[in-house]
Amino acid sequence: MTQAKTHAGKIILITSPKGGSGKSVLSRHLLVSAAQAGIAALGLDFDRQQTLHKWAQRRARTREAFSDFANTPVEPASLLDWRAALRRAEGVPLTVLDTPPSVEDHLPAIHALAEAADLVLVPAVCTQDDVESVAPWVRALTARGLKPTVVLNRANRRTSSFGRMRGLLIKAGAVCPTEIPQLEDIHVPSMKGLTLLDYSKSRGIAPFEELWAFVRREVAL
Numbered sequence: 001m002t003q004a005k006t007h008a009g010k011i012i013l014i015t016s017p018k019g020g021s022g023k024s025v026l027s028r029h030l031l032v033s034a035a036q037a038g039i040a041a042l043g044l045d046f047d048r049q050q051t052l053h054k055w056a057q058r059r060a061r062t063r064e065a066f067s068d069f070a071n072t073p074v075e076p077a078s079l080l081d082w083r084a085a086l087r088r089a090e091g092v093p094l095t096v097l098d099t100p101p102s103v104e105d106h107l108p109a110i111h112a113l114a115e116a117a118d119l120v121l122v123p124a125v126c127t128q129d130d131v132e133s134v135a136p137w138v139r140a141l142t143a144r145g146l147k148p149t150v151v152l153n154r155a156n157r158r159t160s161s162f163g164r165m166r167g168l169l170i171k172a173g174a175v176c177p178t179e180i181p182q183l184e185d186i187h188v189p190s191m192k193g194l195t196l197l198d199y200s201k202s203r204g205i206a207p208f209e210e211l212w213a214f215v216r217r218e219v220a221l
């Protein structure tokens with residue numbers, strides 16, 4: 001057991017070598033799911049672009065006017081000092097780690113975070129380009145004794161490539177039984193630091209609710 005796993009809180013690492021695969025989207029929906037379930041969750045944003053952190057700052061401004069939206073704090077973190085970041089997770093019931101796509105430049109840090117995590121999620125879009133980089137990444141993590149779970153994102157079951165690419169990912173590692181479909185409106189609530197889950201009547205919340213149920217079971221929360 002790693003040092004980080006000795007504390008009671010759970011850690012979810014979101015990692016993919018492919019830019020734009022949905023790491024930050026997944027991170028913010030998981031943070032909102034947790035907060036709505038009454039679980040104090042912290043986001044740590046390791047990406048220098050600070051997509052998740054900026055989203056949380058917009059959310060904090062929105063919450064000043066509409067406090068009924070759940071609180072989802074996010075702090076910036078550095079892959080150069082991942083130990084300090086893991087210390088911030090101590091005592092926090094759930095910490096979600098959002099990372100940049102540049103995994104090759106930060107392999108020791110990403111490996112350390114993956115080892116500290118209770119669950120490693122790898123979002124993947126079902127295209128040739130994504131699968132070409134995600135499948136080897138899943139295999140590389142698996143070779144280190146980790147058990148990453150792929151989350152299919154922007155899924156479109158009507159395309160013939162979807163099934164083919166999904167099959168390749170299933171051969172590389174575990175795949176979450178729920179996929180996130182292509183949702184044209186997903187970026188709209190983000191402008192105010194919100195997610196689809198903040199609107200109970202949103203089209204498209206069911207897959208995120210299912211993903212949260214899966215995650216909760218996986219990490220025993």
Ligand SMILES: Nc1ncnc2c1ncn2[C@@H]1O[C@H](COP(=O)(O)OP(=O)(O)OP(=O)(O)O)[C@@H](O)[C@H]1O
Nearest residue numbers: 019020021022023024025101154181182183186187
């Ligand atoms: N299921 C989806 N349906 C439609 N658009 C999506 C979906 N998931 C993500 N997107 C869009 O794709 C873009 C990239 O998503 P996101 O920022 O979450 O990817 P990322 O993996 O964090 O990217 P980066 O590697 O640059 O950090 C965003 O504009 C987001 O709104």
Ligand SMILES: [Mg+2]
Nearest residue numbers: 023024047051
């Ligand atoms: Mg991102």
